[in-house]
Amino acid sequence: MTVPAVELDGIWKRFPGVIANSGANLTVRPGTVHAVLGENGAGKTTLVNCLAGVYRPDEGAVRLGGREMSFSSPANAITAGIGMVHQEFRLVPTFTVAENVVLGAAPRVIDQGGIEALVADLAARFGFDADPGRPVWQLSMGERQRVEILKALWREANVLILDEPTAVLTPQEAVELGEVLRRMVAEGRSVIFISHKLDEVVSFCDEATVLRSGATVAASLPVAEVDASELAKLMVGDVAVEPVPVAVAMPGDPTLTVDALSVRDARGLLAVDDVSLEVRSGEIVGIAGVAGNGQRALTDAIAGLEPVESGTITVMQHDVTSAPPQRRFRAGLAYVPEDRLGVGLAPKLPVTENAMMRAYRKLRRGPIIAWDDADQLTDQIIREFEVKIGSKGAPLASLSGGNLQRLLLGRELTGEPDILVASQPTRGLDVAGVRAIQRLIVQQRDNGTGVLMVSEDLDELLALADRILVMVEGRIVGEFDPRVATRADIGAAMMGGSDRGTRPDTEEVSS
Ligand SMILES: Nc1ncnc2c1ncn2[C@@H]1O[C@H](COP(=O)(O)OP(=O)(O)O)[C@@H](O)[C@H]1O
Ligand SMILES: [Mg+2]
Incomplete structure (x- = not known):
């Protein structure tokens, strides 16, 4: 039997307060x-x-090729042949691809052009298509990820670790990544691929x-011999996972x-560009869309948290384009934001106060808050939405x-909204x-609520949505019927068309 490349034992x-491993x-x-x-x-x-x-384990052994190691810093691990692509990329946006790849590990006796040629060779060897002279800020998330991988390869990583690498990729980019990884291991390297997406693993x-x-x-289960449902069971333990019932929408x-809506971001760029939807x-x-294509600005603008440049927003026949958030809620809108502990919930306040925020007006008797009613409302949300808490205080x-999200959704839904806008409502949950x-969410839809779900x-989205709109660079670029559309169709739209290399905006900047 061959000596393992990596053993964590x-x-x-x-x-503090948590045992992570x-x-x-x-x-x-x-x-x-x-x-x-x-x-x-x-x-x-x-x-x-x-x-x-990055961490030193409290107990246990780390062995590379049978030799026990003790790393006191990431630099130590890199020297020993460990390359890691973190969930958040660590590139310098204003530097070129080549500059980022060799940063901190550049050969001394070579000029810029020479470095670009070396990086181009390296990329070609692994079937990457990367232009070494382009600044990183012009690249898509998938392209940036490749720069991170090239960085590790440049440092002669023998073991490459990728932490949830496909979270930022379109389905096609994920397939391409799989091919690159196969090529890397064909040369004898090892790849550690963290994921919770079973189809990729398989x-x-x-x-x-x-x-x-x-x-x-x-x-070390041999993937070819186990099926995905077995892996899913191992991941969740004995929890029963019932499928979500999906009825036909009426x-x-x-x-x-939303009519011809445009929203500018903090840098003055159009984050939402002439979007119309109903x-x-x-x-x-x-x-649907790759993160950072204006989804957040769109939902924040609908909720009244972001000013509108032009266009209109109508909730239940009321024009709320410039109305404060509270008026939108009274018109029938509920919002579950992406950032649960930002605008959604107040982390330092007790559960009860968070639960009653939306019903605040109803619970006021003159200047006094009816705490008994607030308590009852909290109990109701906790019961109906199965929020598990230690104490309400x-x-x-x-x-x-998961419980934060149930509380937030419970609070928004007890107001019986006509339209629920939910941004990444299941992200980060088990x-x-x-x-x-x-x-x-499906229940709410079946009760007649309209739902806009990012x-x-x-x-x-394929499982839950009745219609799917694809958002790219602030625009809605396509509409799909999930009953007939394929992942590939929608994925192509998410990339802004199949011709990613010649997107007009990137062309303009580089010329
Ligand atoms: N730096 C940290 N400080 C405190 N708790 C942490 C830290 N990093 C991770 N944790 C906790 O350790 C547990 C495991 O986290 P993590 O390793 O990130 O899991 P995964 O990557 O599988 O989602 C979680 O409960 C997390 O909250
Ligand atoms: Mg993680």
């Missing part, structure tokens, strides 16, 4: 793509950070290790109409992500939490 890592194991053979699977919070990132020198990984609550529950009258009662309209920040929130998870 009985890794423990504690943070409790005796986790991971063994990666050379020449393989090894998936590390697990739900949010399972301890995946912490475990690989112990390998990449399509380009050789083995899978599953983490649950910080520990390894299945090690759309009625318009609840939300959501009728009893339908879920999904907005505890600060909201003590709740887990599988059971995702299902619960999806079921609530999600970066195309599978989620």
Whole structure:
């Protein structure tokens, strides 16, 4: 038997109040793509950070090629051949591709053109299509990710770690990434691929290790011999995962109409560019797109949190284009923002106060708040939306992500809105939490509420939405019927057409 490229043996890592890893194991053979699977919070990132020198494990051994290592910094790990592509990229936007690739590791006796040629060679060797002379700020997320990978390859990484790399990619880019990884391991390297998307794991990984609550529950399963439902069961444990019931929508009258809406971002650029859409009662309209294409500015503008440059927003026949948020809520709008602990909830206030925020006016008797009623309302939300809390007086920040989202959605929905705008409502939740929130949204639709749902998870939109709009660079570029559209069709639209290399905006800047 060959010596493993990587062995993490009985890794423990504690943070104040949290045990992130409790005796986790991971063994990666050379020449393989090894998936590390697990739900949010399972301890995946912490475990690989112990390998990449970001953390020192409290207990346990790290071995590379059979030799025990003790990294005191990421630089140590890089020298030992560990390359890591973090969830957030760490590139210098104003530098070129080549400059970023060699940053801190440039050969001394060579000029700019020479470096660009070397980086171009490296890219070609792995089948990347990358222009070494382009500044990074002009690149798509997929292209930036390739620069991160090239950076690791430049430093002769023998083990490449990718932490949830496909979260920022279109479906096509994810397939391309899979091909690049296959090419890397064909040369004898190893890849550790963190994901919670089973289809990717099945399509380009050789083995899978599953983490649950910080520990390894299945090690080095041969992916070809296990099926996805088995992996899913290992990830979630004994929690029953019921499918979300999906009825056929019967759309009625318009609840939300957005007409020729434009919104500028903080830098004065058009984040939303002439968007028109309509959501009728009893339908879920999904907005698909790669993160950062104006989705957030659109929903914030609808909720009144972002000023409008031009165009109109109508909620239930009322023009609310320049109305304050409270008036929009009274007109029938509910908003579940992307940033739950920003505008959505107040982390330091107790659960009760967060639960009653929306009903504040109703609960006021003159200058006095009717606390008994507030208490009752909180109880009702906690019961109906199955929010698990320690006590109602505890600060909201003590709740887990799934329970925060249930409380937020519960609060918004007890107001019986006509139109619910939900931005990434299931992001960061575990599988059971995702299902619960999806079921609530479908229920709401079946009760006649119009739903506008932004999600970066195309599978989620394909499963729930009655119509899917694709947003690219602030514009709606296509509409799809999820019953007939394929992932590939929608993915192509998400990239702004299949001809990504010659997008007009990137051409303009580089010439
Ligand atoms: N730096 C940190 N400080 C405190 N808690 C942390 C830190 N990093 C991770 N955690 C906690 O450790 C647990 C595992 O987190 P993580 O390794 O990020 O999981 P995953 O990557 O599987 O989602 C979570 O409960 C998380 O909140
Ligand atoms: Mg993580």
